Amino acid sequence: MPENRPGPSTVAAPCGPSRRAVLGAGALGAGLAVFPSVGGAQPATPAPEPRNLVPGALKARLKPEPAPETALWAFDGKAAPPVVRTRHGEPVRLKVENRTNKPLSLHWHGVRNRNAMDGVGGVTQPPIAPGADFTYAFTPPDAGTFLMRPLVVGGSSEPSGRGLAGMLIVEEKVLPPVDRDIPLLMQDWRLDDQAALLAFGQTPFAAASGRLGNLVTVNGRPTPEAIEAPPNARLRLRLANACNARATRIRFDGLKVYVVAVDGQPTDTFEPLRATLPFGPGTRYDLLVDLPSSAVSGAITALIGEGLALASITTRGEPVAGNRSPIGPVGVNTLLPAEVKLQNAVRRDIAITGGARIDKAKPEVEPSYSGDPARIWAMNGVSGAAGQPPLFTVKRGQVVVLAIKNETAFTQGLHLHGHAFRLLHNLDDGWEPYWLDTFQLPEGRTARIAFLADNPGRWLISAAVLERFDTGLWTSFEVA
Incomplete structure (x- = not known):
């Protein structure tokens, strides 16, 4: 970390990514920060006609x-x-008309949304019944790359696994000056052998x-997504993982890429260590890459099996003319707090338990589970269910530090709604220099977020x- 990093009482804005930060990217977590208009009046921008999502x-x-x-x-x-x-700064209005046979809501x-628009069916809104509709209306406080995912208490896996996902x-x-802005x-x-x-x-x-x-x-x-662009072009690649469960790493072959945003929030520009990045469900990256003036053939590869090319990038056509400034940050989010003071923080411990058991002496044996199939997972001994009271309540403006311990046999991907956190170092003596809203917590480990x-x-x-969400792996807190 930088030598002028804060001590254990303060987490400040990053001075730039360190080698430790890039090395620690395997534990990337998600950060949502404060914005002045949260919960208050939205800007007086005329509301657009809603776009239909059917x-x-x-x-x-x-x-x-x-x-x-x-099908x-x-x-x-x-x-x-x-x-x-x-x-x-512009308002978003999206009317979701549910023509499936299951209740839906879109998270x-x-x-960093208004609570009523967060899109958790059974908590922040009633699920949208088959044949019904609901209009999401909000003004995103931050620029960035975000996901739309089905999120209904007890019923998220199927609509996502059937294909419902998108990007905002x-x-x-x-x-920023780029020649192409490409979502991936x-x-x-x-699927079975008959593609069902x-x-x-x-x-x-x-x-x-x-x-x-x-x-x-x-x-x-089907992969790979073929991308062709002129020599000398600058590309902005927006990568997002909308899988139900698949966490992997992604590698950049034949490409020199720079990370300019993590989970939608801009960061000081850095090159991925060993040209790879962790890529769990819900994770997003904004990348910039300058293509050379000569012919190039590169790939973005998921480290699945022997490697699976997600996208191929080749140069074709007349080169882009002119000189470019070096790649740098895409901006600074001035709505994120300059520091999070920890001296008087509200501190809570959360223990994640449940799941299948693994016999380490017999690694060839499949994990086994014999409990309640609707309450497989728990946080502090309680499986998440609609109507449950929040785990804790804090007053608006309080700093919260959560120590989250994974007592299960599996790495857990976790997502914080409505706020931004910094991932603290083990002794609260520093922080990772990026904001996140989703992070991976390995089994047997404890992470602290502020x-x-x-x-x-x-x-x-x-x-x-x-x-896991559908079978109890969630809890809630209230900001009064």
Whole structure:
């Protein structure tokens, strides 16, 4: 860390990423920070007419012929997940018309939203019944790359596993100079030999690693996503993981990339250590890459099996003319607090328990679980369920430090709603120099996160793996 880092009483804005920060990226967590208008009046911008988002049944080709098409769910009758773009400061209105046979709600993963618009069916809103509709109306406080994911208490895994996902891109008021801005949304699918979706609701999956697919797509299409751009072009790549459960690492082959935002929040620019980054469900990265003047062929590879190319990048056509300034930050979010003072923080411990048991003496034996299939996981001994009181309540403006201990046999992906946190070092003597809203907590480990509770409402701390969320791995807190 920088030599002028704060002591244990203060977490300040980063001076720049250190080698330790990049090395520690395997524990990337999510950070949402305070913004002045949270819970208050929204800017007096005229409300636009709502854009319709219509989830419903669709058949699409996920496997090559002669395999049949797959019956899945999609938005607006298109296999490609929607990418909703808006400009920072502009209101968003999205009318969701549910044409599936299951209750739905859409969580705007990473948006520091008004509580009523957070999109957790059964907590912040009633689920949208089949045949009904609901309009999400909010003004995103931050520019950045965000996800839309189904999130209904007890019913998130199936709509996501059937294909419902998308991206919300809030562009900066002053756009960084790039030639192309390319979203790349990863999903995986669990299919049988006839390309049909396998059954949902299986307890062994929920009690272990979650529903891991056997086919990966990017932007709703078979991999790799082919990207062609002129020599000398500067690309902005927005990578997002919308899988139910698959956590992996991604490697950049033949490309020199720079990270400019993590989980939607801008960061000091850095190169990934060993050209790889951790990539768990809910995680997003904004990357900049300058293509050379000569021919190049590069790839973004998921470290699945022997390696799976998610996207290929090749140069083609006439070079982009002119000289560019060096790659630098895409901006600074001035709404994030300059520091989070820990002296008088409210401190709470959270223990994650439950799940299948693993016999380490017999690694060939599948994990086993014999308890209640609806309450597989717990936080502080309680499985999340609609109607439960919050775990704790704090006054608006208080600093909160959570010590989260993973007592299960599996790495846990966790997501904080409504706020930003810093991932603290083990002795509270420093911090990781990025803001996050999702992070991975290995088994047997404890992580400490710090955030300023400045967004009124009831907020979740939830599993990013949706099968675990559906079976109890979440809790909530209230900001009064």
